[in-house]
Amino acid sequence: MDAVRAAVVGTGLIGGSVLLRLVEAGVPVRGWDPDPDTRRYGRERGVDFPDDLARTVRDAGVVFLAGPLVTLPATVAEVAAAAPVDCVLTDVGSTKSAVAVAARRHGLTGRFVPGHPMAGTERAGLAAARPELLRGATWVLCPDQPADLGPFRRLARLLMDVFAARVTPMSPEAHDEAAALASHVPHVLARALAGAAGRSPVRDSVRALAAGSFRDGTRVAGTPSRRTADMLLGNRAAVLEQLTAVRAYLDELAAAVEADDAPVLTRLLAEARALRVALPAPPDRPALPARPGRPALTDVTGPDAAPEDVAAVAERLSFSAPDGAEELAWLLGLGASGGWLTGCEPGLGTVTWTARRLRPPDRSPVDRSPVDPVRDAGSPPSPGGPARAAEPGQKVT
């Protein structure tokens, strides 16, 4: 990926942030956007923004497609026709199956690697873009055929190098299923809460009383509505399936409240809490670079581990490059188990990946947080003093 030229097509919030980070990292890059004002705005900030899409991508080694979801299938074909034949194409859309199908239909398997950085804000537009927006983000990439892993490897290295990304390999279908629950359904819940508050007879006192739980729970309800609608309808089946699962849990919680059943309610709450406290640390620090020479499958959870390693175990595996089947299977298995790549070392006839894989969460329904009502007013039992963080390293805001 040395001296690669890059291009970003569609420079809104995400594309613009990709562009700004590439500029910051010293990668030669051009931007393009269908909106002339955005191109002018980009030029005024010193970025090369040709008016012509074909000229933007004609000598690129990698192109990021970052327009709205519904435009991607058409854009990928147009860009592929204009870009060099060995150029790697990727996108940043929030659903992956539809664009992967479109790319296969256009015969682009092996050139197009569907992607999705799990980051964003409820804002939009190049002016809202920031080079650090995607820093350390989990970034799904969808490798396809075993024989076509070259573009995937090149792109993964670029993302790790430039964005300190946690590159998570997944099939488009596995991505869409997990993203429905990890991202799309939370948008639905946020709108349901905000929408019900807007229709409530006590709407204005709800607004005044809106505490952290309401503000956090509805933050993404500020996202432009068309963008959210495209996302939900672009992943319809998986969203409906995961909504059903969430509503089933909601029904159980409501039934326990209705029945005034404190033990059952507390058990359900604690079961949910176990998942929350088992989330990997948020990527406010980028993953550490892979350390060459570290033995395979080393557990790095000792005192020497970085905070974000607490829930993850390091792996290191080498593959013979010509046969990608075993490598592809390992990559997809890694993503399915909540793992991500931390490094790629190409060798003579081999490729070596380093990675981290999440530990399973504590499935025990026992809430280890204080439950004794008397003690809950004060400090926990000694030893350790009254410090009572729910979880080491857990973010408290």
Place this chain on the structure above:
Amino acid sequence: MDAVRAAVVGTGLIGGSVLLRLVEAGVPVRGWDPDPDTRRYGRERGVDFPDDLARTVRDAGVVFLAGPLVTLPATVAEVAAAAPVDCVLTDVGSTKSAVAVAARRHGLTGRFVPGHPMAGTERAGLAAARPELLRGATWVLCPDQPADLGPFRRLARLLMDVFAARVTPMSPEAHDEAAALASHVPHVLARALAGAAGRSPVRDSVRALAAGSFRDGTRVAGTPSRRTADMLLGNRAAVLEQLTAVRAYLDELAAAVEADDAPVLTRLLAEARALRVALPAPPDRPALPARPGRPALTDVTGPDAAPEDVAAVAERLSFSAPDGAEELAWLLGLGASGGWLTGCEPGLGTVTWTARRLRPPDRSPVDRSPVDPVRDAGSPPSPGGPARAAEPGQKVT
């Protein structure tokens, strides 16, 4: 409230934060907690922590009761018996009807003012307490009888002076109804999302992909489960009623996704968004002090207004102190309309309140955020350039 002595009974997260702020503000204050380790921990930090509850409150002018919800009815009676007869008692529990009923039963109307600061974290214990936790918080107080407004006024002034609180007067019943939607139901939704993720076959990839929407939407699922169960069961009827309203909106959203109906889905999303962007600015800055001499009902939304004033209109009203009926009606109406007190000026036979009252949100279902899919990739139409914050002053994280 000059030279008032204060006491805090139950020094966990909230009580501890009240205590630390009172210390910081130079108010003489004693703490008490049923846990000996907490009392020792407090003493080691230089705070007066008697072992005896009666001694803690015997010369207090105001006592904050901050133990777990289920202990409050008993604690309020015990403290009232030990404190001076003109001491104002208040609590910080997240539901108000039950404790108000208990206080009336103990004949404490006129001494006990139920309270609820709308702030917190998912942590617990004195070591997690911070003096700034409640700074600028919306703080509900429940005045009761018109003849007994004196303690309410004294307490409101203390909270405004020491905590820069947005004191919101409400009846216990109005508080519980609004808090169910503004705080309690968001906890249920967070647990439903986290709980469904924990049971999902793709649990581990959901953990890895958990983006801002999932993390924000489940943050409060890290709260100690017993505390959350007590909160929900302590406000059972209102929680169930508001859950029904949220599930109805959720059903409408799901039906629109199921029907693949983009116009209806977008309209529902935009309706919800209108409420979200109409939340008052979060209290990361305390409310400005009331400005004496400002004429009544002055609109302060001009260029001269502070950011948190954008959604609120200032009011100033004087009442003859002896008859509290009109004053009480105004106070409760203020809270019901999403207003809060900003100052209290006692005079000769009069009391003058300054306040802010929320404007109604824009009820238009039109989402003024960018909806054009082409433009959504880039910048908005001129004029104004490509800056595209969803709402002026909206927090973006």
